[in-house]
Every structure is written in C-alpha cells, then in structure tokens.
Amino acid sequence: MIxxxxxxGIGLIGSSIARGxxxxxxxxxxxxxxxxxxxxxEARALGLGxxxxxxxxxxxxxxxxxxxxSPVGSYEAIAKxxxxxxxxxxxxxxxxxxxxHVVDVVGPHVPAGVHFVPGHPLAGTEHSGPxxxxxxxxxxxxxxxxxxxxxxxxxxxxxxxxxxGLGSNVExxxxxxxxxxxxxxxxxxxxxxxxxxxxxxxxxxxxKSEVIKFSASGFRDFTRIAASDPVMWRDVFLTNRDAVxxxxxxxxxxxxxLQRAVRVGDGEALETLFTRTRAVRRSIIAAGQETxxxxxxxxxxxxxxxxxxxx
Amino acid sequence: MIxxxxxxGIGLIGSSIARGxxxxxxxxxxxxxxxxxxxxxEARALGLGxxxxxxxxxxxxxxxxxxxxSPVGSYEAIAKxxxxxxxxxxxxxxxxxxxxHVVDVVGPHVPAGVHFVPGHPLAGTEHSGPxxxxxxxxxxxxxxxxxxxxxxxxxxxxxxxxxxGLGSNVExxxxxxxxxxxxxxxxxxxxxxxxxxxxxxxxxxxxKSEVIKFSASGFRDFTRIAASDPVMWRDVFLTNRDAVxxxxxxxxxxxxxLQRAVRVGDGEALETLFTRTRAVRRSIIAAGQETxxxxxxxxxxxxxxxxxxxx
Numbered sequence: 097m098i099x100x101x102x103x104x105g106i107g108l109i110g111s112s113i114a115r116g117x118x119x120x121x122x123x124x125x126x127x128x129x130x131x132x133x134x135x136x137x138e139a140r141a142l143g144l145g146x147x148x149x150x151x152x153x154x155x156x157x158x159x160x161x162x163x164x165x166s167p168v169g170s171y172e173a174i175a176k177x178x179x180x181x182x183x184x185x186x187x188x189x190x191x192x193x194x195x196x197h198v199v200d201v202v203g204p205h206v207p208a209g210v211h212f213v214p215g216h217p218l219a220g221t222e223h224s225g226p227x228x229x230x231x232x233x234x235x236x237x238x239x240x241x242x243x244x245x246x247x248x249x250x251x252x253x254x255x256x257x258x259x260x261g262l263g264s265n266v267e268x269x270x271x272x273x274x275x276x277x278x279x280x281x282x283x284x285x286x287x288x289x290x291x292x293x294x295x296x297x298x299x300x301x302x303x304k305s306e307v308i309k310f311s312a313s314g315f316r317d318f319t320r321i322a323a324s325d326p327v328m329w330r331d332v333f334l335t336n337r338d339a340v341x342x343x344x345x346x347x348x349x350x351x352x353x354l355q356r357a358v359r360v361g362d363g364e365a366l367e368t369l370f371t372r373t374r375a376v377r378r379s380i381i382a383a384g385q386e387t388x389x390x391x392x393x394x395x396x397x398x399x400x401x402x403x404x405x406x407x
Numbered sequence: 408m409i410x411x412x413x414x415x416g417i418g419l420i421g422s423s424i425a426r427g428x429x430x431x432x433x434x435x436x437x438x439x440x441x442x443x444x445x446x447x448x449e450a451r452a453l454g455l456g457x458x459x460x461x462x463x464x465x466x467x468x469x470x471x472x473x474x475x476x477s478p479v480g481s482y483e484a485i486a487k488x489x490x491x492x493x494x495x496x497x498x499x500x501x502x503x504x505x506x507x508h509v510v511d512v513v514g515p516h517v518p519a520g521v522h523f524v525p526g527h528p529l530a531g532t533e534h535s536g537p538x539x540x541x542x543x544x545x546x547x548x549x550x551x552x553x554x555x556x557x558x559x560x561x562x563x564x565x566x567x568x569x570x571x572g573l574g575s576n577v578e579x580x581x582x583x584x585x586x587x588x589x590x591x592x593x594x595x596x597x598x599x600x601x602x603x604x605x606x607x608x609x610x611x612x613x614x615k616s617e618v619i620k621f622s623a624s625g626f627r628d629f630t631r632i633a634a635s636d637p638v639m640w641r642d643v644f645l646t647n648r649d650a651v652x653x654x655x656x657x658x659x660x661x662x663x664x665l666q667r668a669v670r671v672g673d674g675e676a677l678e679t680l681f682t683r684t685r686a687v688r689r690s691i692i693a694a695g696q697e698t699x700x701x702x703x704x705x706x707x708x709x710x711x712x713x714x715x716x717x718x
Contacts, residue, residue: 169674218621221701222688228701238621277617280607285625287665288599293684295654295661296591307592308690310529310549314596316697317628323688326681333669333677340669343606348662350609351602355659358598358644358651363480366644370637373604377533377630379619386627390532390539392703 098123098258102159104152104174105166106130106139107325108220109191111229113163114144116262119231129155130166138226153181161258163215164190164202169331171198175205184209187251191217193278193328195242195271197335203244211251213243216274217264218282222323235263236384242271279339283332284347287340289321290329409434409569413470415463415485416477417441417450418636419531420502422540424474425455427573430542440466441477450537464492472569474526475501475513480642482509486516495520498562502528504589504639506553506582508646514555522562524554527585528575529593533634546574547695553582590650594643595658598651600632601640 101123103110110128117123126145129152130136140148149155156162156178164171171190182188188210192198198214206212219237221228239259243252256266269277296307296315307315333340357365380386387393412434414421421439428434439456440463441447451459460466467473467489475482482501493499499521503509509525517523530548532539550570554563567577580588607618607626618626644651668676691697698704 223701240621277614277621280610281618281622281626283625285603285629287669288603288662289625290681290684291662291665292596292599292658293687294665294680295658297683297687298657298661299591303588306588308687308694309696310551310588311592311691311694311696314594314600314632315592316691317632317703318596319684319688319691319697320703321625321628322681322684324681326678326685329681330674330678334672334674337669337672341666344666344669346609347603347606350606351599351659354598354602354605355652355655358648358655361645361648363641363645367637367641369605370601370633370635370640372608373601373630373633374637376604376608376619377634380622380627380630383619383622385620385622386630387706389706390534392628392631392705394703394705395698395700 097121098161098254100125100127100159100161102127102129102155102162103145104129104155104162104164104178105170106135106144106226107165108224108228108233109217110163110165111139111142111144111226112219112231112233113165113191113229113262114139115229115231116234117258118144120261122258122261123161127155127159131170135226142226144226144229152178156181156183156186158183159186161187161189161255164188164192167325167328167331168192168194168198168335169327172201172205175202179205179207182207182210185211187211187213187255189213189215189241189255191215193282193332194336195240195274199242199244199271211248213241213247213252213255214271215242215255215259216240216278217259217262219264220324222320224325224328232263234259237264239264239266240274241266241268242274243268275336275339276342279336279343283336283340284343286321286324286329287333287344288347289318292318293322408432409472409565411436411438411470411472413438413440413466413473414456415440415466415473415475415489416481417446417455417537418476418639419535419539420528420544421474421476422450422453422455422537423530423542423544424476424502424540424573425450426540426542427545428569429455431572433569433572434472438466438470442481446537453537455537455540463489467492467494467497469494470497472498472500472566475499475503478636478639478642479503479505479509479646480638483512483516486513490516490518493518493521496522498522498524498566500524500526500552500566502526504593504643505647506551506585510553510555510582522559524552524558524563524566525582526553526566526570527551527589528570528573530575531635533631535636535639543574545570548575550575550577551585552577552579553585554579586647586650587653590647590654594647594651595654597632597635597640598644598655599658600629603629604633
C-alpha cells in the first residue's frame with residue numbers, strides 16, 4: 097500500500113487511477129493537483145481524493161508515488177516545478193502515450209534519490225475530464241513501463257504492483273520500442289481517423305449532413321477515435337514525430353498499392369488482402385484484448401438520440 | 408403483408424431479413440435460395456424460411472418480392488437466370504452496397520411488368536453467414552432505395568413499407584448520389600482499415616505479435632472493420648471504383664497536409680483539426696445513429712479470451 101499518492105492532472109486517466117486505487121485500497125492518502133480551478137472543483141465534487149490543490153509542488157510533498165496524468169506537452173514545466181519538492185525515495189511516473197520524449201524532458205530534472213519509472217496504461221475512451229473516469233478502465237489492459245537502465249528494481253516492482261492492483265497486466269520495454277509499437281497500434285490509426293473525419297467536415301454542407309445521417313458503416317467508428325482529447329493527441333504527434341512518420345510512410349506505400357488495385361480492378365489482390373486482415377482480428381480476440389461480440393457489443397435496435405448537453 | 412418473399416443469398420443480411428420478416432409477420436411464405444448446399448443446410452437448420460432451394464429460378468416462382476442478398480458481383484448472372492421466371496407485377500430489389508452498377512447490370516434483364524427497385528440497408532456487423540443474422544439488425548438504421556425514373560410509385564411504397572416493418576427508416580435518392588455518399592461514409596473507411604491492418608500484417612513477426620498484444624487503442628477498432636466479408640468488399644471496390652477513387656483522392660490530399668503538420672511540428676493546425684472532428688461525432692450521436700456510451704458501450708473489465716473456434 098502506498099502511503100501518499102499524488103496525481104498531477106485529473107482527466108480521464110488520472111480520475112480512473114484515483115477511483116481504482118481507492119476501490120482496491122492501494123493508497124492511504126490521494127493528493128490531486130490540476131492547473132485549472134474548475135477541474136479541481138469537479139474532482140473535489142466527485143470525491144476523487146483527500147487533498148486538492150492547484151499547486152503541484154504542494155501535492156507531491158511527502159508523496160511516495162507521483163504520477164503525471166496531464167498532457168505530455170506539460171510535463172517539462174511540471175517536472176521543473178516539482179523536482180525540488182520530491183521526497184527522497186519517491187517514485188515518479190507518468191501515463192503519457194509517448195515515452196522517449198518523456199525520458200528526454202523529465203529525466204534531467206529528476207533529483208538523485210528519486211526513482212523515475214515512466215509508464216503508459218494502454219486504456220482510455222473517447223471521453224475526457226474527471227467525470228469520464230471509472231475504476232474498471234485498466235482491467236485486463238496492458239500497462240507498459242519503460243524504466244531507464246539502472247533503475248532500482250524495487251521501485252519498478254512497487255509501481256508494477258500498483259498497476260496490477262488496478263487490474264492491469266504489466267510489461268517493461270525500452271522507450272524507443274514502445275514508441276514504435278504505439279505509432280502503429282495507436283498514433284497512426286488516430287491520425288488516419290482524424291484525417292477522414294476532417295475530409296468529411298470539409299465536404300459541402302448538403303453532402304456533410306447526409307454523411308452524418310448515413311454514417312452507420314465504417315465512418316461512424318472513425319468518429320469515435322477522432323473524438324479523443326485534442327490537446328493530448330496534439331502532444332502525441334508533436335513528441336513521437338519520427339516513429340509516426342515512419343509508420344505513416346509504410347501505411348501510405350501500402351495504400352498506393354491498394355489504390356492501384358482498385359483503379360485496375362484487381363479483384364484477386366483485394367480479396368487476398370481482405371481475407372488476410374480478418375485473421376488479425378481473430379488474433380486480437382484470442383489474445384483477450386477485444387470482445388468477440390459483433391459490432392463491439394454496441395446496442396442494436398435501441399440507440400436513441402442523446403439528451404441535449406450529454407456527451 | 409407479402410404473400411411470397413424470395414431471398415437470393417442468405418448471409419448476414421439475408422438471414423436478418425428472414426428473421427425480421429418472420430418476427431414482424433411481413434411475409435406469409437419465405438423462399439430461400441443460395442448457391443452452396445452447405446449454406447442452404449445451415450439456413451434450414453436455423454429454420455429461416457419455408458422453402459429451400461439451390462435453384463434461384465425456382466425460389467422466385469410466384470414470389471411477390473424478390474431480394475438479391477448475395478455479393479454484388481453475382482447479381483448479373485442471377486438476374487439472367489431468374490428473369491424469365493419472375494411473376495408479372497413482382498418487385499425485384501437487392502441489398503447491395505453500390506447502386507449505379509446494380510442498375511447497369513441488373514436493369515437490362517428485368518422483364519416488362521416487373522418493378523425494379525434497388526435498395527441498400529445501411530446495417531451490418533463484421534460477422535457473416537446465415538447464423539450471424541438477427542432480427543434487430545435494421546432497427547433505427549437507414550435503408551436507401553434508388554428506384555429508376557418512372558418506377559411505379561405503388562411498388563416503391565410496398566418495398567418501403569416492408570423495410571419500415573423491419574424497423575428501418577427509408578429514404579430515396581439517385582444511384583449516383585448514393586454511391587458518392589457511401590464512398591466516403593463506408594467504402595473509403597473500409598479501404599483504409601483494410602490497408603492499416605495489412606500494414607501491420609506485413610511487419611516482422613516479433614513486432615506483429617506485440618502489435619496484436621498491445622492493440623487496445625485505435626488499431627483494434629480498425630480490425631473490426633477489416634474483418635468484414637472479403638468477397639462482398641472486393642465487389643464493392645470493383646463496382647464503385649470512380650466514387651471510391653474520387654473520395655480517396657480527397658482523403659490523401661488532406662493526409663498530406665496532416666503529414667506535413669506532423670513533420671514541421673505545427674501543433675496549432677493539429678489541435679484545430681482534432682477539435683473540429685470531435686463535433687462531427689456529437690452530430691452523429693445527436694442524429695440517433697450512434698450510442699453516446701463511451702467506447703461503443705464495449706465491455707470493460709470483463710473481456711475474456713474467446714472460446715476456441717468461436718468467432
């Protein structure tokens with residue numbers, strides 16, 4: 097059990113950690129810090145922690161585990177601010193979607209005696225903010241840790257046990273490897289989804305209305321991904337540029353081949369690819385990372401228009 | 408109520424029509440025809456109809472409504488085969504994802520006195536075959552009809568009432584307009600999803616295993632779309648080439664701009680797009696075409712590895 101846990105940032109991920117840690121009894125005291133007073137008020141109203149402050153330096157005081165849960169672009173400034181206030185022996189971690197950049201900008205500020213163990217829970221929804229979090233978010237999902245060489249194994253073990261307590265499976269790898277794997281599993285898919293939804297948004301108004309109306313198949317799924325937090329994703333692309341451009345390059349090469357197959361009417365090439373891809377989904381279901389239910393288990397026959405103001 | 412309904416093809420869509428029509432009492436007799444004897448046996452075992460035959464000409468005999476539910480590439484041959492056996496006054500329709508091509512290849516074979524009203528229910532899942540269908544599939548989904556000019560309004564009305572009986576909303580438009588709207592809402596998203604899953608499938612084996620393992624975010628959703636029926640989708644791209652290439656061209660132009668924004672680190676451009684796209688999803692939810700639940704309402708915390716052999 098952690099004596100004092102400090103969460104810097106309390107959006108979807110931070111608030112899910114707070115809820116999960118509270119439910120599983122993983123931390124005695126939870127300190128919550130975020131820059132905006134309204135967000136902090138929201139966290140307080142939800143009863144997510146024990147200590148609430150807009151001052152990150154105050155939140156980390158005496159904390160045994162500090163987790164940065166704000167967008168990656170804010171990490172460097174936060175690291176500078178909290179560094180002098182970190183307790184010797186404390187573990188400093190994060191939940192950012194890129195890891196090489198985090199090591200580069202946070203690492204140099206970590207004082208001797210503090211254990212820096214970057215992390216990334218592969219979990220989330222398209223919603224954001226403190227009220228979007230839930231205690232089950234990390235269950236049966238992977239959390240990747242990227243401890244720099246020479247990190248104290250005890251600190252890695254403590255953090256690993258914390259994530260397992262939240263329901264996660266934990267795996268360690270190098271930051272560079274993490275960033276390449278995530279570029280293709282997450283970053284390029286998001287870029288492509290944002291792009292296609294943008295293409296639709298640029299259509300003439302009449303066509304656009306019809307696309308929204310008739311969005312049942314395919315496009316609708318892309319809009320979920322493209323509804324993810326804009327600032328978080330801006331930061332991902334600003335900080336994992338090389339791996340994203342490398343994987344995007346492969347994707348575009350392949351798409352040129354496919355475009356040509358459509359143009360020349362090469363049905364055999366199309367059918368071969370479409371058969372191959374089906375097997376990949378089966379592997380993901382077999383790996384326990386996806387529901388086998390059709391259409392994600394999405395409700396059929398009872399989708400109702402949302403209440404005004406709900407999201 | 409239709410006296411005799413004939414379904415030519417009994418996969419996900421055909422079997423969902425059969426189940427829905429039976430449940431709602433829309434047809435007195437349902438004749439089911441499919442080319443492969445095993446598929447017909449499966450349909451019979453499921454009790455989907457009243458008459459079962461591998462001979463489409465026999466199935467359409469005396470039928471008041473004939474719906475082609477096989478892949479679009481099979482339509483021309485089927486139209487030739489059934490044309491002499493269609494009852495005068497019968498309605499001939501289909502469920503194909505492209506409409507211009509269907510008008511071109513089926514239209515010329517339709518005998519005088521038979522009403523040809525092409526249709527396309529915008530509904531489906533990534534599963535296929537007779538057992539994948541369910542009666543709720545069309546509820547609250549759109550069905551687009553593309554009657555050629557001069558079609559008997561009574562026949563359009565009868566078909567429209569049939570689809571409304573299955574729970575659908577019905578709208579009529581021209582085949583060309585349908586094909587352009589569907590190219591961007593459905594065909595290009597499928598092409599892109601197939602492509603990215605193919606890119607992953609081409610990665611070195613080690614990386615590929617990790618991508619599958621860590622597929623939680625983004626990529627996992629694409630694999631659902633890319634698990635759709637290969638033959639059906641081959642036919643879509645072979646028969647809606649011009650509209651697909653036009654929309655793919657727009658998509659690629661936009662992607663080049665986005666690629667450049669990533670390369671030069673233009674955070675403002677990225678954030679602006681990512682904010683804009685969020686609004687599109689809200690419109691789809693407001694239009695009642697999507698669940699407001701996070702992550703499609705996908706189960707969290709209880710995804711279990713699938714049973715071997717289940718899909």
